[in-house]
Amino acid sequence: MAYLNFSTLEGSPIAAPADLVAAPRTATGFSALEWQVIAIAQNDRLSSLEKPGRLATALTMVFGGQRPNPSLADSRLEALRRLAVHAWHKGYTVPRAAIRAFHEAGFTLEQYETLLASISRGRAALNQGIRA
Structure with a gap:
């Protein structure tokens, strides 16, 4: 039978706080x-991501009215909106340019995964007729 002498620890912790460095979250x-x-991006159409064409611009000038500009003033939130619109309409098939803009806006890979997982659950609920 083996014997370990724990009395040498004398109540001191086995690991010091300096040894327990937490990884940055x-x-x-x-x-x-x-x-x-x-x-909000759930109700936006894919066409909201495109600039209006020449014909749409000309018709707006002739007949008046205004085409709603759904783009947001904050570029970070606009990158998020664009990625969310793609995800709501296409699921996980998001264009690389939208992903790149999302990351350049300061969002992390973990946030990207959270966004797609959340929208995927929302899409599944809508397909089953449940409002999430």
């Missing part, structure tokens, strides 16, 4: 405003 969630942008 990356953000995985979104703020309330960002979640609102994601929810």
Whole structure:
């Protein structure tokens, strides 16, 4: 039988706080405003991501009226909206340019995964007729 002498520890911790360095956490969630942008993007059409063509511009000038400009003033939120619109309409088939713009806006890979997982659950609920 083996014997370990624990009396040498004399109540001192086995690992010192300096030994327990926590890895920096990356953000995985979104703020309330960002979640609102994601929810609003559900009702946006894919055409909201494109600039109006010459004909649409000419018709607007002739007949008046205004084409609603859905783009957001904050470029970070606009990158989030664009990615969310693609995800709501195409699921996981998001264009690389939208992903690149999302990351360049300062969002992390973990936030990208959170966004796609959340929208995927929302799409599945809509397909089953459940409002999430």
